[in-house]
Amino acid sequence: MSCNIVLYLHVHQPYRIKPYSVFTIGHDHEYFNQVDDSDINNEKVFHRVADKSYRPMNQLLEKLLAEHPDFSLSLSITGDFIEQAERWAPDVLDSFKRLVQTGRVEIVGETYYHSLAFFYSQSEFEAQVSLHREKIQELFGVTPTAFRNTELAYNDALAKWADGAGYKAILAEGWDPVLEWRSPNYVYRPAEAQNVRLLMKNYRLSDDIAFRFSNQGWSQYPLTADKYVDWAEAAMDDAPLLNLFMDYETFGEHQWEDTGIFSFFETFVGAWLAKGNGFSAVTAAATGNEPAGEISVPGTITWADSERDLSAWLGNDMQHEAAKYLYALESDVLRSGDEQLINDWRYLQSSDLLYYLSTKWSGDGDVHTYFSPYESPYDAFLYYMNVIRDVRWRVMQHHKLGGIDSA
Amino acid sequence: MLGWELPPHNSGGLGVACYHMSKALALQGATIDFVLPYTATHPGVDFMRVHNATSLRPEERIHMGSYDSAGVFERDLLETDSGDLRTMRAVQRHYVDYVESLVSSDITPDVIHAHDWLTMEAGVRAKELTGAPLVVHVHATEFDRSGEHYGNPIVHEIEQQALMMADRIIAVSNITKAIIVERYGIPADAVEVVHNAIDIDSFGQYDYDQRDYRYIEVLKREGYTVVATVTRFTIQKGLTHLVRAAARACEKYDKFVFLLAGDGEQRDELIALAAELGIADKVYFTGFVRGKQWRDVYSVADVFVMSSVSEPFGLTALEAAHHESALIISKQSGVGEVLRHTFKFDYWDTEVLANQLVSIALSPSLATTLRRNVSQEYAKLSWHDVAVKCMDIYKNIRQGAEL
Numbered sequence: 001m002s003c004n005i006v007l008y009l010h011v012h013q014p015y016r017i018k019p020y021s022v023f024t025i026g027h028d029h030e031y032f033n034q035v036d037d038s039d040i041n042n043e044k045v046f047h048r049v050a051d052k053s054y055r056p057m058n059q060l061l062e063k064l065l066a067e068h069p070d071f072s073l074s075l076s077i078t079g080d081f082i083e084q085a086e087r088w089a090p091d092v093l094d095s096f097k098r099l100v101q102t103g104r105v106e107i108v109g110e111t112y113y114h115s116l117a118f119f120y121s122q123s124e125f126e127a128q129v130s131l132h133r134e135k136i137q138e139l140f141g142v143t144p145t146a147f148r149n150t151e152l153a154y155n156d157a158l159a160k161w162a163d164g165a166g167y168k169a170i171l172a173e174g175w176d177p178v179l180e181w182r183s184p185n186y187v188y189r190p191a192e193a194q195n196v197r198l199l200m201k202n203y204r205l206s207d208d209i210a211f212r213f214s215n216q217g218w219s220q221y222p223l224t225a226d227k228y229v230d231w232a233e234a235a236m237d238d239a240p241l242l243n244l245f246m247d248y249e250t251f252g253e254h255q256w257e258d259t260g261i262f263s264f265f266e267t268f269v270g271a272w273l274a275k276g277n278g279f280s281a282v283t284a285a286a287t288g289n290e291p292a293g294e295i296s297v298p299g300t301i302t303w304a305d306s307e308r309d310l311s312a313w314l315g316n317d318m319q320h321e322a323a324k325y326l327y328a329l330e331s332d333v334l335r336s337g338d339e340q341l342i343n344d345w346r347y348l349q350s351s352d353l354l355y356y357l358s359t360k361w362s363g364d365g366d367v368h369t370y371f372s373p374y375e376s377p378y379d380a381f382l383y384y385m386n387v388i389r390d391v392r393w394r395v396m397q398h399h400k401l402g403g404i405d406s407a
Numbered sequence: 408m409l410g411w412e413l414p415p416h417n418s419g420g421l422g423v424a425c426y427h428m429s430k431a432l433a434l435q436g437a438t439i440d441f442v443l444p445y446t447a448t449h450p451g452v453d454f455m456r457v458h459n460a461t462s463l464r465p466e467e468r469i470h471m472g473s474y475d476s477a478g479v480f481e482r483d484l485l486e487t488d489s490g491d492l493r494t495m496r497a498v499q500r501h502y503v504d505y506v507e508s509l510v511s512s513d514i515t516p517d518v519i520h521a522h523d524w525l526t527m528e529a530g531v532r533a534k535e536l537t538g539a540p541l542v543v544h545v546h547a548t549e550f551d552r553s554g555e556h557y558g559n560p561i562v563h564e565i566e567q568q569a570l571m572m573a574d575r576i577i578a579v580s581n582i583t584k585a586i587i588v589e590r591y592g593i594p595a596d597a598v599e600v601v602h603n604a605i606d607i608d609s610f611g612q613y614d615y616d617q618r619d620y621r622y623i624e625v626l627k628r629e630g631y632t633v634v635a636t637v638t639r640f641t642i643q644k645g646l647t648h649l650v651r652a653a654a655r656a657c658e659k660y661d662k663f664v665f666l667l668a669g670d671g672e673q674r675d676e677l678i679a680l681a682a683e684l685g686i687a688d689k690v691y692f693t694g695f696v697r698g699k700q701w702r703d704v705y706s707v708a709d710v711f712v713m714s715s716v717s718e719p720f721g722l723t724a725l726e727a728a729h730h731e732s733a734l735i736i737s738k739q740s741g742v743g744e745v746l747r748h749t750f751k752f753d754y755w756d757t758e759v760l761a762n763q764l765v766s767i768a769l770s771p772s773l774a775t776t777l778r779r780n781v782s783q784e785y786a787k788l789s790w791h792d793v794a795v796k797c798m799d800i801y802k803n804i805r806q807g808a809e810l
Binding site: 022322359390393 | 685
């Protein structure tokens with residue numbers, strides 16, 4: 001039996017909103033144009049991550065694809081990212097195109113705006129998936145056959161939808177309470193689905209790279225390629241797959257170059273293949289293996305925090321309020337026909353903006369603080385609410401109606 | 408006159424009151440030496456001599472404002488290291504030293520008038536050195552500053568000693584007088600109540616252009632009632648009660664906007680509470696406001712609420728009355744003693760406050776009546792009258808001392 005690593009990397013940059021005060025409502029409709037040295041400055045962040053991660057990693061991936069005919073991987077690339085790359089670093093986008101042109105880099109479908117729309121509005125969710133599909137087709141000339149929902153948020157209803165939409169594969173967290181005695185290293189059949197197959201992340205081995213790689217307090221530090229090959233082989237046992245899912249920005253941004261992440265990855269890919277193992281893109285992995293059983297996930301699981309639920313984005317009252325008011329504007333915004341207004345409303349759906357409102361302060365909170373460019377979740381909430389009010393202002397201009405109670 | 412701040416370098420009402428009181432006293436013929444703990448220019452202060460006790464800039468007094476008593480740990484000023492000026496006590500030590508040298512060389516006061524605990528030790532020391540009578544003016548006690556908590560015992564002790572040493576005590580309201588009598592054990596006849604006033608001229612001429620609160624103005628035209636408060640977000644101000652009452656009011660009538668202008672340590676708690684109660688949408692946080700954005704809060708407001716747990720006076724209520732807002736004032740706020748045409752509620756009684764909010768929102772005639780009547784009431788309060796009362800107090804204690 002062949003042993004294939006299914007490497008899937010998620011590429012994304014949100015549009016972070018600027019500090020937006022009560023006094024700005026009705027005057028300034030630019031929400032994402034902060035110009036300063038902070039990490040709220042989207043252009044600045046994009047240039048930094050392009051230099052530290054996108055450019056060197058794509059260069060390495062191109063090299064590995066050229067050197068190893070059996071190397072392949074999958075990427076999901078959000079619309080938010082693509083737009084920022086088009087504007088600020090077209091060369092980065094070109095390098096992604098070259099990767100896809102090798103035929104060994106699969107693009108996974110998702111929502112264009114990195115949203116949690118699936119949990120608020122089916123029609124908006126489907127609209128965003130279509131927009132993403134069209135954008136991917138236009139840029140890369142391919143149509144996704146696998147699907148991942150934002151934050152790997154997954155449940156039976158989503159699988160049923162993906163099944164109906166004709167996807168061959170769908171991705172989820174390999175969370176123990178869901179798997180119970182089963183291993184994440186097999187293909188599964190989602191409950192209530194006919195054709196679509198489920199691939200579940202091996203979070204232990206994924207997180208060894210994504211989170212623990214440079215942690216000097218970790219008992220296994222430093223992680224070498226040889227050690228990781230041993231672990232991967234041991235973890236797979238006789239199973240067909242090893243699903244390594246993580247943020248693309250793990251390489252160079254979350255783990256900086258000086259941690260040795262790039263050379264680790266390069267050495268590992270070579271060593272893994274040298275031992276007769278393989279790599280597989282997600283759709284090939286899902287269709288090339290018979291399902292080992294059926295998995296039912298009635299409640300939603302995600303890939304974040306120790307709870308693996310939606311609580312990182314929808315865990316406190318501020319997050320629920322913010323999302324409620326935003327989605328309540330759906331029909332008024334859409335029927336305005338104002339393209340810029342519709343886009344802005346959709347940028348505001350990025351799950352990152354809800355993540356910044358999290359008030360978890362434990363171990364997970366450290367991760368939240370690391371990823372948030374704001375002084376506190378309370379500041380982020382005030383800016384977000386004021387921006388929603390400005391969106392309402394613009395809606396009022398269109399429809400000549402008012403009120404703050406569209407909820 | 409021993410003070411801690413003057414506009415524009417004030418963090419609240421104490422500086423405003425000291426400024427207008429001194430100005431009105433000067434007009435009555437008083438010659439005033441006013442001591443401040445920092446160095447700055449104060450435009451328009453030409454009616455008295457301002458002395459700067461330290462070379463600190465006003466902004467260096469962060470956490471040493473008129474309302475910060477929590478960081479006080481040393482009781483005995485002589486034991487305080489005055490080498491640097493980084494703590495409240497160190498600044499107070501310098502302030503006392505400065506006042507000592509001032510009354511030992513430059514000036515011989517007829518009366519020493521000290522404002523609040525910040526300057527009380529200096530007042531007591533000046534009295535010891537000169538024998539001049541000491542008037543302690545209480546704008547707020549440590550009980551007021553700490554809301555429903557006890558406060559800093561060291562500050563209580565400083566207040567206690569100065570109140571006992573004072574020849575005369577001025578309280579800004581009957582509420583404050585009651586605290587001085589009941590909680591500090593001072594005889595009632597040693598305490599005179601002199602309510603603060605408002606100087607309408609200081610607002611100057613200005614046109615409200617609806618610009619800063621553009622969105623809220625649109626909501627007003629849509630029939631929304633704007634409820635505002637301007638304050639520090641501290642426990643003393645009872646804002647959690649206001650937010651709870653807001654949520655309750657919205658159950659009955661939902662066209663409300665709540666404009667919370669200001670900032671302070673309770674801000675995050677209030678934001679989270681509004682979200683928890685499901686009214687985050689209706690509550691607007693402006694952050695700290697000054698100048699036009701501050702004045703415009705009053706202009707945009709239909710209703711002004713003062714929800715203080717303990718408010719010796721409450722100047723902002725007079726400012727709101729000047730801008731023709733209907734007023735709702737907690738029974739624990741001294742300003743209610745001079746404004747009868749207002750709704751009153753116990754700060755903790757969110758049910759009553761919610762009802763008052765809804766009734767004003769639903770009845771334009773009630774709102775108009777409240778507005779019209781209170782605007783006639785506040786206009787009768789003047790700093791001139793405050794100064795006359797102070798001059799009487801000065802005269803009486805000096806006569807008393809000579810007898």
